[in-house]
Amino acid sequence: MRPVDPRLMRLPGLRGYFIAVTGSGVLAAILVVAQASALSRLVAAGVGGRLDRAALVATAVVVALRAAHHAGQGMLAARAAANVKAGLRERLLDAATQRGPGWLAGQRAGELATLVGRGVDALDNYLTGYLPTLVLGVTVPVAVLARLAFGDRTSALVILLTLPLIPIFAILVGVHTRSRTERQWRLLSRLGGHFLDMLSGMPTLRAFGRARAQVDVVRGMAEKYRGATMATLRVAFLSALVLELVATVSVALVAVPVGLRLLDGRVTLPVALLVLLLAPEAYAPLRAAGAQFHASQEGLAAAADAFAVLEPESPPAAGADETRSRTETRARTEAPSRTEAPSRTEAPSRTEARVPDPGAVELIFDRVSAGYSGEPVLREVSFTVAPGERVALVGPSGAGKTTVLSLLLGFLEPRDGRILVDGADLSTVDLRAWRERLAWVPQRPHLFAASVLDNIRLGAPDATAEAVATAAEAAQAHGFVTTLPSGYATVLGERGYGLSSGQRQRLALARAYLRSGASLLLFDEPTARLDSASEAAVLAAAGTLAQGRTALLVAHRPALVARADRILEVSDGAVRERVAEPDPGGGARGEGDRRHYSRDADHAGLVVAEGGGVA
């Protein structure tokens, strides 16, 4: 058990705070010794029937300084804690954003929310209580021993020998309580995660008649958390008692001999008073640090979880239970190459990288293998999409069509192989600038609890109301939006609550249509929830949008497949060319596809096997 985890020093602003607290601790120690010296002189003079004016003034000044220092220290600690917590929250949110949806999907939103909210707040006890007290636990005893070395060496020796008893007992109790407090934090975070999960799944639970059972589960978890909290509090009270006892006995071991020596005349009254005033001060901060240790443990357990998100490569702290290792395993496995330090991810290391020129892009997958945990979903996949081509990705559910789009969005990095966009390796491209060139309609679009206008304007915040309306019209959304209570100003519920899933999809399409500067369209089953009349209209608009741009469309529905220039089938980890079914509307141009694909295959260095399979 280390009194201070060195990783904490990497928290934003903590190093500066630690230096300030150390300076403040040294000042506090000087004031403690000065107060005891002045007071002992004042009292000794008073016992002798004199008034030592200099000692009186010195005592008053030092007491005032100590009060001011105490208030200043409190303010410094509160401000620094607020800064450190704000910085940590910012970094956690940054890390979550950088890891992308692939990683976030594997996290329980509630656990992450508990960590960013209550977990980070729990650092307060550590920052404003334990850390300053721990520093005082070093500076004050050193100052007291130094002063007594010149006043009464015997007492200094007794203090020197008894002082270590407090940290020894504190560590013994701390080792015992650490796992309890960690368990308490895990239970809280699991409770938060489960509760949020349960609330968002309430309609499903009710439909399947499981809502009541879940209430019992939450009650059981809350009960466990209560039990763990009470157990921790019990140990904390007991340990405070033990430390109080050790400190009191130690002070007695100093005070009794000094009293006896005073009676014998072997020590003067001012010196005896000085010893009696300083001895309790020497033990007090260490005793307080021992007691504060328990209160700070929840914050430290939360900080360890925060480091697992910020620096997933760092080893877990001893004693971490399966929840933490599960969080870390997810972080390692679900975003294989995003698990390194934030500096290795996305924009920071890619700022020098080139971004392909605007206009339709050429895409080349060159022996790309990719996946999440375990077996790769795509194995050595190679294909090319020419600039301006409309390519449909088809294949059985779970084959890896969305994974192809995730790779292009930069949410997932290839385990092997390269993805070239206009000849540039995507792993070296500035992802932020690259994503500005994409218009993406995900399979399950996310709408925010904001106005319809702001939801559509997500990808083009400067777009005018007219441009939004035009995009909405193209996405077949304008009609239903105008029937909403406040039209485009209508504020949606969380996740677009209040709209049908088809309406949500149309808003997501409008979002994409508004990105008029996009050079690559990535549509993941964009018409899956639309009726056939809306689908036809949306596809006509998509056709217009796709002019002069490259488009990759994940498609199950024949109408969408029919509009593609080429069809690629994703199955069994491979991507194969498929001859398009003839389209009565004349959209598909599949017949020439084998030859077309051979040219691409040569380009990407692959061999096209019989029947279009890629060997």
Ligand SMILES: Nc1ncnc2c1ncn2[C@@H]1O[C@H](COP(=O)(O)OP(=O)(O)OP(=O)(O)O)[C@@H](O)[C@H]1O
């Ligand atoms: N975030 C993730 N973590 C772990 N595995 C994942 C994740 N996302 C997808 N997978 C797995 O990867 C495989 C391919 O998923 P993907 O979503 O690419 O399939 P798909 O072809 O788009 O399927 P569908 O047509 O059903 O949308 C599936 O087996 C899926 O279970």
